[in-house]
Amino acid sequence: xxxxxxxxxxxxxxxxxxxxxxxxxxxxxxxxxxxxxxxxxxxxxxxxxxxxxxxxxxxxxxxxxxxxxxxxxxxxxxxxxxxxxxxxxxxxxxxxxxxxxxxxxxxxxxxxxxxxxxxxxxxxxxxxxx
Numbered sequence: 386x387x388x389x390x391x392x393x394x395x396x397x398x399x400x401x402x403x404x405x406x407x408x409x410x411x412x413x414x415x416x417x418x419x420x421x422x423x424x425x426x427x428x429x430x431x432x433x434x435x436x437x438x439x440x441x442x443x444x445x446x447x448x449x450x451x452x453x454x455x456x457x458x459x460x461x462x463x464x465x466x467x468x469x470x471x472x473x474x475x476x477x478x479x480x481x482x483x484x485x486x487x488x489x490x491x492x493x494x495x496x497x498x499x500x501x502x503x504x505x506x507x508x509x510x511x512x513x514x515x
Contacts, residue, residue, distance in 0.1 A: 389426035390452025396424040398442040413437060 399409050399420075406420040413420075413434055422428040430438055439449045448455050 387452060388423075388429045391429055391450065392424045392426045394449065394452040395420075395430075395438065395442075398444065399424075402442065409441070412441060 395409075399406070406417045406424070410417040410420045413430075415434075419428070423430055435446050435449055439446045442449075444454065
């Protein structure tokens with residue numbers, strides 16, 4: 386998180402929207418001097434303001450903190466990998482769940498079978514031989 390790159394990015398976004406420092410300051414409930422400090426790199430916005438600033442300019446918080454827009458190529462590359470990883474994790478969790486279900490079902494069936502066997506097997510008492 387480089388103050389200068391964040392500040393120059395905010396300044397560029399503000400100018401592109403045709404806003405003054407005063408306009409941006411009013412939206413964020415800060416002074417125009419605070420916005421000026423951000424843009425010159427003397428300070429950085431508080432983390433609580435980052436989502437609001439990102440929303441005003443239509444960028445992500447990540448882009449704002451990096452001080453640059455994410456390129457379309459980066460966005461296109463990261464989406465399939467993220468989707469692939471999400472699918473792999475979901476499949477992994479489902480596999481584990483299925484294995485646990487099979488184990489629990491097997492244990493339950495074994496217990497039921499043992500109970501039925503014990504229920505129908507006659508119980509013999511030993512007679513003492515005299």
